[in-house]
Amino acid sequence: TSVSVGDDEEEDDILQKCKGFMSMPVTDVKLLRQKKGETSTRMEMLIMETQAAFCRALEEVDGGKFKVDRWERDEGGGGVSCVLQDGEVFEKAGVNVSVVFGHLTEEAAKQMRSRGKTLKGVDGKLPFRAMGVSSVIHPKNPHIPTVHFNYRYFEIEEADGSKQWWFGGGTDLTPVYIDQADIVHFHSTLKEACDKHHPKFYAKFKKWCDEYFFIRHRGESRGIGGIFFDDLDSPSQKEVFAFVKSCAETVVPCYLPIVRKHLNDTFTSQEKDWQQVRRGRYVEFNLVYDRGVKFGLATPGSRIESILMSLPLTARWEYMHEPPKGSREAQILEVLRNPKQWVS
């Protein structure tokens, strides 16, 4: 009864927003209201909003409904997994939010940062808080590409009480066939979001994406890239959050126009087979190289079904598959073997 009018409005805002989410946030709404100015609260609201906006947009185009699973983590925190499987348009669409906390070993904390910074804990243990939204969408039609995005935030408290924090994330596209206009639209949308924050972000994070999503044993990229970044911790929490927010807000405009454009494209069984072979490569990348998957599979108490939600419903491995020269299949392989600049 004694809160100011301004506070009331902002509290109402949080409650109001929660009503539009796929499920209540992981953190108690009371706590979010109390800590409404903090980065961890703003990020949790952002990932819940991103999940809801993306799921609603996909539901609209598919006609199906996401199955929503709330889960708790014994060691602290939990998540909300949304999956639409075997829909009209999507073979498997997963949009997962997790907000977890607890204590990390110094070794685990080191592994969480790609730069491998050493962090000092009390008795080798570091209190941490990690949250993120991640999604992989595998459509049925081979002319609609697979998309993946992930935006995440980490906080670690060192022995001296100082807080380390950083953001990571990215969005990338994995088409089965090259459609130049789709790819230019996708990269341009990401570039525009990057350019609002730093003139060098797009070029840097585009390159990082090409390097990260590389299937070494095949000598090819998983897809045609996008952006990828990790360990982003400067100039300030506020500014990096603003950048991540801009990126998260692009997931619908990056992807949905491409889905709608190809919704009614016809396809042959050969095209479907090629999609299945590419899905096999997607599985190879995710199980052999993806840092998030490796970390998840090796971490006790992680929710396997949410981690492996990224795998397609179906995939195929043909021995010695090599598309004929000059074919559309050979064309995309050429691009995957030699990543291109799509926008300048």
Added chain:
Amino acid sequence: TSVSVGDDEEEDDILQKCKGFMSMPVTDVKLLRQKKGETSTRMEMLIMETQAAFCRALEEVDGGKFKVDRWERDEGGGGVSCVLQDGEVFEKAGVNVSVVFGHLTEEAAKQMRSRGKTLKGVDGKLPFRAMGVSSVIHPKNPHIPTVHFNYRYFEIEEADGSKQWWFGGGTDLTPVYIDQADIVHFHSTLKEACDKHHPKFYAKFKKWCDEYFFIRHRGESRGIGGIFFDDLDSPSQKEVFAFVKSCAETVVPCYLPIVRKHLNDTFTSQEKDWQQVRRGRYVEFNLVYDRGVKFGLATPGSRIESILMSLPLTARWEYMHEPPKGSREAQILEVLRNPKQWVS
């Protein structure tokens, strides 16, 4: 012209045997004749024989023909890969032989032994010779199990000229449904081969198999086991080779009676789906845990198509798949979660 009659006979024997192989051995036949008493020669002949016997038996039951690829390794050696894809009975059947040699780093040599023995090389380099036969057979009918076997031999020469050698291998079965009689036949055949050489081999190698083919993140075994061993280097080269030969000779009698028994079993689309889900788990094990695959993917110059030949033609990942209680699907899951003794 001056060789004894006995030698002539044995030489003829090598040539004669080669005629029945899927392709000529990797090592020049002249060289094999010269070194006919050596373990590496006897092992190369054994793996070629095993490949041929298994391929012919599968061809007979399928009606299709194996595609035979000979390949060379730039760094030394090569192999013969036989694949039958999309056959009448088999969705994907691969039987691969490789004989490779060259120099290993001390670190790589250490990794090749599960016990991690330190080996001393000249300037940190160790001449090695490795050979083996490996196979994975994925049938179409969900009532015919997948089988895998691998028998291999390593030689490493240390700086002081001393030779280290060891054998490894095993055969294991991955059914989609439990057929008690099949499993008892499979394990009994392996036990019989083991018992001829050591009363403790079967129990020890059965346990090792259960431990090795365990999908940690799922808390379940890949299949119902079999035998698995590594680093076998005593009491003598001759005796271990004899054991490995007995094992290799069981691959046809272990598997073919099971294939024939279920050849005409009818199946539902639900049963086919469950097979596809189990194939997904097979892929998870092979890409995340299998030592051979990990070593192969990380080794420059290895033949990716032969390494990943073990992956099924098709696989499926359903979110939160859990078979109904009391179903035949739940029955095998129970067994995979709690490995059993099948023969005593």
